[in-house]
Structure formats: structure tokens, C-alpha cells
Amino acid sequence: MIGRLNHVAIAVPDLDAAAAQYRSTLGATVGERQDEPAHGVTVVFITLPNTKIELLHPLGANSPIAGFLEKNPSGGIHHICYEVDDILAARDRLRDAGARVLGDGEPKIGAHGKPVLFLHPKDFTGTLIELEQA
Amino acid sequence: MIGRLNHVAIAVPDLDAAAAQYRSTLGATVGERQDEPAHGVTVVFITLPNTKIELLHPLGANSPIAGFLEKNPSGGIHHICYEVDDILAARDRLRDAGARVLGDGEPKIGAHGKPVLFLHPKDFTGTLIELEQA
Numbered sequence: 001m002i003g004r005l006n007h008v009a010i011a012v013p014d015l016d017a018a019a020a021q022y023r024s025t026l027g028a029t030v031g032e033r034q035d036e037p038a039h040g041v042t043v044v045f046i047t048l049p050n051t052k053i054e055l056l057h058p059l060g061a062n063s064p065i066a067g068f069l070e071k072n073p074s075g076g077i078h079h080i081c082y083e084v085d086d087i088l089a090a091r092d093r094l095r096d097a098g099a100r101v102l103g104d105g106e107p108k109i110g111a112h113g114k115p116v117l118f119l120h121p122k123d124f125t126g127t128l129i130e131l132e133q134a
Numbered sequence: 135m136i137g138r139l140n141h142v143a144i145a146v147p148d149l150d151a152a153a154a155q156y157r158s159t160l161g162a163t164v165g166e167r168q169d170e171p172a173h174g175v176t177v178v179f180i181t182l183p184n185t186k187i188e189l190l191h192p193l194g195a196n197s198p199i200a201g202f203l204e205k206n207p208s209g210g211i212h213h214i215c216y217e218v219d220d221i222l223a224a225r226d227r228l229r230d231a232g233a234r235v236l237g238d239g240e241p242k243i244g245a246h247g248k249p250v251l252f253l254h255p256k257d258f259t260g261t262l263i264e265l266e267q268a
Contacts, residue, residue, distance in 0.1 A: 001161030004184045008142055008214055012259045021258070025231040026216070027135030048216075050138045050184045055259075075259035077211040080142055082160070082182075097159040124155070125146045125189075125209035 001090055002082040006112075006132050007045075007052040011065045012075040015057040019044045022053070036111050040064050043111055054081075054111070079118070080127065083134035087115045090131055099123040107133070135224055136216040140246075140266050141179075141186040145199045146209040149191040153178045156187070170245050174198050177245055188215075188245070213252070214261065217268035221249045224265055233257040241267070 012018040015033060023030040031045040040063035046053040056078055058066045068078055084090040087107050095101060100120035110116035110132055119129040146152040149167060157164040165179045174197035180187040190212055192200045202212055218224040221241050229235060234254035244250035244266055253263040 002182065005139070005142065005182050005187075008139065010259055010261055018259050025228060025233065027227075048136065048139050053139075072260055074256060075261065076255075077214065077261055080211065093161075094159060099159065121210075122208060125144060125152050126206055127144055127209070127211055 001084060001093065002131075003085065003134060004083045005051050006081040006083050006130075006134070007054045008080050009054040009056050009078045009130075010075060011056045011068050011072070011078040013057075013069055013073060015042060015044060015055060018055050018075070019046075022046050022055070028053075034111070035059055038109075039111060041111075078128065079130050081116075081130035081132050084131050085134065087117060087131055087133040091117055094119065135227065136218060136265075137268060138217045139185050140215040140217050140264075140268070141188045142214050143188040143190050143212045143264075144209060145190045145202050145206070145212040147191075147203055147207060149176060149178060149189060152189050152209070153180075156180050156189070162187075168245070169193055172243075173245060175245075212262065213264050215250075215264035215266050218265050219268060221251060221265055221267040225251055228253065 019030050022028045029047045035042050040059050042057045042059045044055040056065050100123055102118040107115035107117050115133045117131045121128045153164050156162045163181045167178055169176050174193050176191045176193045178189040190199050234257055236252040241249035241251050249267045251265045255262045
């Protein structure tokens, strides 16, 4: 069911510093800051030859990553995103297997303009998994 | 400098359960258990179309991931691995930029039979980064 690893998301306390480190120290291809007010984050995408790294920083009040950065003030890996062909079929299959889908279970439009869902980390070995319809 | 994302490593408290979940619930291609006594881990690789997930479980006393699982008993994302063309050149560039290389700084042979190094997570936004010579 799951396909490509779409991205690994890393929450960072200083987005410009993290972007500069990936650009200069690690020599990667780093994009521009993008505010995503609907998701409460500002993001910077790093393009690797086979996938992407998504640097995340809180935007506005009630950002969904504010709590993570309080617990992990230096930052850390926040989630991984797998692509699926049909997000509703994937959701139903996962629910049938007893996994919890976060929120109301209806896909939202994610940072790439595609429908996404998040799965409960306690049901997946402590890993927050995003599913994105490719 | 960094190239492909070679893998995302997830430390898990129950390797068979996690492998079964990726195989059955998530429908992924899951390999066999491999003991890596030199690294103190048993691993299962999950092959995605563009990269791999490495499930990690402690093997023997003094496993390098035992402490991580004590802090994160449900498991969690442990590290990400980027490929580099020349690991010694990468190490020297990172040291010149002030980043700390773990251990004695000499590459070890990793789970894929290639030279690897780990970078200090405090120098990379809380992310443990493995570099593997591709």
C-alpha cells in the first residue's frame, strides 16, 4: 500500500539557521521559506535526489508543532510521510486494522496541495506518519 | 555534498510486531531479520520505491539504541542516513564547519558493508545524522 517516502519532516527552533546549515555545511539544494498559515507552520524544503527533507517552524498561535519544540528545544525529526495512491482506501484499510487516524479522519489539503492524513504515533512504534495521496 | 537519503531508522521495542505491521497493515516490502552484532542491533529493512526504512532493535548488552528505547519505550525515529561520495572529505568539511563527529572520527563499516560516520545531534537541530559512503 505505501509507496515512496515523500519527505522526512524536521522541526527546528531557528528556520534560517537550519536552512543555512543544510545549504552551506551539508551542501544540499534548499528552497525558500513558505508560510503555510492553514497548517500553522513555515516550511523550507530541501531537495535530495530521491526524496525531500521538510524543515518545519511554528507559525502563529496554536501551531501543531509548538508542543514538540517545547519538549525538544533543539529540534528533532517530527514525522515521515509515505505516499499512497488512494488516501480514502488507505484510511479505511488502516482503521480496519485498528489504527487511529488523527483529527476527524477526513483528509486535509497538505503543504503540496495534495490530500493528507496523519496516523496516531502510538499505533506505529512512536512514529508520527503522514499519508499523502500522490 | 549530501546525496540520496539512504534510509530512515526507527527504533522499535518489538521487531517482529513492527515488521508485521509494515508488511500487513502498511503493505510494504519487508525483509528478514539480520543480526548485526558489531553494531549491537538486529535490523529489518523495508524497501520503498525510492529509499529504505530500517527497523532497529537492541542486540546484546550495551546496544547503542538501548538508551533511546528507555527514553522512548514505544519506539521512535532514531536517525536518518544521507549518502556521500567521499566520507573522509565529508568528515573534514563538517569538522571545518564546527560540527562534531561521534566516536573517534574514523569511519566504521555499517550494516550495508559501507563506511559510515555519525554526526552529533546537538549540531544538527536535534537530528542524529548518519553519513554513508555510497
